[in-house]
Amino acid sequence: MRYLRGKLNLSQQKVADDLLITRGRYGKYEDDAASPPNEILIKISKYYNVSIDLLLTINLSKYSIDEIMELPDNRIVLPIRVDHNGNDQIEIIPHKASMGYLNGYGDPEYIEGLDTISLPFLKGGKFRAFPADGDSMPPYKNGTYIVGKYVENLSDLKTDRTYVFITTNDGISYKRFQFHEADGIWVKADNSFxxxxxxxxxxxxxxxxxxxxxxxIEYGADEFAERNIQNFITEIKTDIRQIKEKMGEKK
Known part of the structure; x- marks a missing residue:
C-alpha cells in the first residue's frame, strides 16, 4: 500500500480522507500493525485499481504500476523481470509441464518460477513462449516454441491470423482464428485433416x-522435399476448386 501511494504521489491524509477513515487508521494498515476489514480492503482495492489478490499475494514493486492498472482484472501477464539491457523477459512454458499452465497461469509464484528468454526485437506488448504439439499446424512440430503476444480483447482477433488459445478443455492449442459467434469463436488447423x-x-x-x-529440431532435406510436394498438390486442388466454382457461376 505504501508503494502504491508513493507511486501516485499521495499523502496518507489524502488517501485516508478518500477512504473515509482516519489517517492513523490508514497508517496502521501500511505499517502492517493492523489488518483492514473486508469492506475497507475492497475500498483500497478499488481506490488503487489493483485487485485484492495482487494486494495480498505479490510484491507490487516488481511491476510497472501503470501497466497493472491498464490490464483487465490486473492479470499476471506483465513482465516479471528484465535483463541487464532493460529488455522484457519472456516466460517459457516447458513442453513436459504445458498442461500445468492451465492451473498456474494466474498464480504469481508459478509464473515467477518459469525460465525466461529475451528477444529485443519484440516490442510493444507482453510476450510468452508456448510449446507446439502434434501435427495440426505445419510446419511447426514438436520441439517448436510459438512466441505469442497477449491479446486483451476478443475484438482484436483478426481472421486467418494464428493464435495460441488457453482453454479449459484443450489447455494450450495453436490454431488459426476464423470468425466470432455470439457464444464462441471458430478456429481451424492448417492441417486439412x-x-x-x-x-x-x-x-x-x-x-x-x-x-x-x-x-x-532441425528439419531434414527429405522433409522439405515432401512438404513442397504436399504444398504443390494443395495448390492444384485449390485451383481446380476455384475453376469449378467459376464454371458453376457462368452456368
Missing amino acids: YEPYKIPLPDIKEIWEFACSINT
Missing part, C-alpha cells in the same frame, strides 16, 4: 497472437 471447431467463450482463459517461432 482436422475439422474446424468452435471454442465456447466461457472456456477461453487467455489468447496470445503469433509473434515468432523458435525451432529446436
Whole structure:
C-alpha cells in the first residue's frame, strides 16, 4: 500500500480522507500493525485499481504500476523481470509441464518460477513462449516454441491470423482464428485433416497472437522435399476448386 501511494504521489491524509477513515487508521494498515476489514480492503482495492489478490499475494514493486492498472482484472501477464539491457523477459512454458499452465497461469509464484528468454526485437506488448504439439499446424512440430503476444480483447482477433488459445478443455492449442459467434469463436488447423471447431467463450482463459517461432529440431532435406510436394498438390486442388466454382457461376 505504501508503494502504491508513493507511486501516485499521495499523502496518507489524502488517501485516508478518500477512504473515509482516519489517517492513523490508514497508517496502521501500511505499517502492517493492523489488518483492514473486508469492506475497507475492497475500498483500497478499488481506490488503487489493483485487485485484492495482487494486494495480498505479490510484491507490487516488481511491476510497472501503470501497466497493472491498464490490464483487465490486473492479470499476471506483465513482465516479471528484465535483463541487464532493460529488455522484457519472456516466460517459457516447458513442453513436459504445458498442461500445468492451465492451473498456474494466474498464480504469481508459478509464473515467477518459469525460465525466461529475451528477444529485443519484440516490442510493444507482453510476450510468452508456448510449446507446439502434434501435427495440426505445419510446419511447426514438436520441439517448436510459438512466441505469442497477449491479446486483451476478443475484438482484436483478426481472421486467418494464428493464435495460441488457453482453454479449459484443450489447455494450450495453436490454431488459426476464423470468425466470432455470439457464444464462441471458430478456429481451424492448417492441417486439412482436422475439422474446424468452435471454442465456447466461457472456456477461453487467455489468447496470445503469433509473434515468432523458435525451432529446436532441425528439419531434414527429405522433409522439405515432401512438404513442397504436399504444398504443390494443395495448390492444384485449390485451383481446380476455384475453376469449378467459376464454371458453376457462368452456368
